[in-house]
Amino acid sequence: MKKCNICHKPDKTHYRVKSIIHKHWIFCCKECWNQISTQKNYSYGGTRKLK
Ligand SMILES: [Zn+2]
Structure with missing residues (x-):
């Protein structure tokens, strides 16, 4: 992980x-994403999933 x-x-x-x-x-x-998504200039660039 x-x-x-x-x-x-x-x-x-x-x-x-x-x-x-x-x-x-x-x-x-x-x-942490929940917190960052409320910050200014927030942008989302994808999800990383491990197998
Ligand atoms: Zn975290």
Whole structure:
């Protein structure tokens, strides 16, 4: 499993996002995604799923 770039919790599914705070693409878990999606300049770049 890969780790969330923000909370470092391992998971199989991560969301590729960026925002005003995270100016470069990061992979985050669903919980962190919920927070980032409320930030300014939020954009979503896909989902990474591990098999
Ligand atoms: Zn997270």
